[in-house]
Amino acid sequence: MFLEINFKSDLQIYEQIRRGIIIGLAKGDIKPGDKLPSVREMAENIGINLHTVNKAYKLLEADGLIIMDRRFGSLISEEKNPMKDFDSEKMASELDLLIAIARLKGLSEEEFISNINKKWENKND
Structure with a gap:
């Protein structure tokens, strides 16, 4: 995956994941409808606790960027203006x-x- 995590950064890892996915989407590295790795898979790939990934995914869901579904996993939203409610x-x-x-x-x-x-x-x- 395209994420780069800096374990020495003052920025929390979940926020690095969140920002990395937002930037990846803006750059076109990931596209609407793409499936993200499962929480467990992402945590194992990065070498972090799965609750950290889950927190990032929950924030992305709140931003309107991803849809989390127990049946299909986490998908990038296909909504035209996914961050319309961004503060x-x-x-x-x-x-x-x-x-x-x-x-x-x-x-x-x-x-x-x-x-x-x-x-x-x-x-x-």
Whole structure:
């Protein structure tokens, strides 16, 4: 699978899984309707507790990105706008943090926006 887990990161593993799947979907590495590995399979592949994977999957389900079904497993949602209920306040909070970090690093507004534009245009990076 396309996930890269950094065990030394301050970011919780379940959040790394969640973000990895969101990024994979945005890049086209995974597509609507794709089946994800089972919770147990993902946990074994990464070498982590299955409850950690289950937490990530539950968050993705709450985001509207995956559908969990006991009969069919976990599937990427085929809904056209799966994150329509995503909390815009949370997104604004994440953006506030990124802006603060950019300012602390001494980036100008133009450099920050240029970095965003590069990432947006090169979604396969």
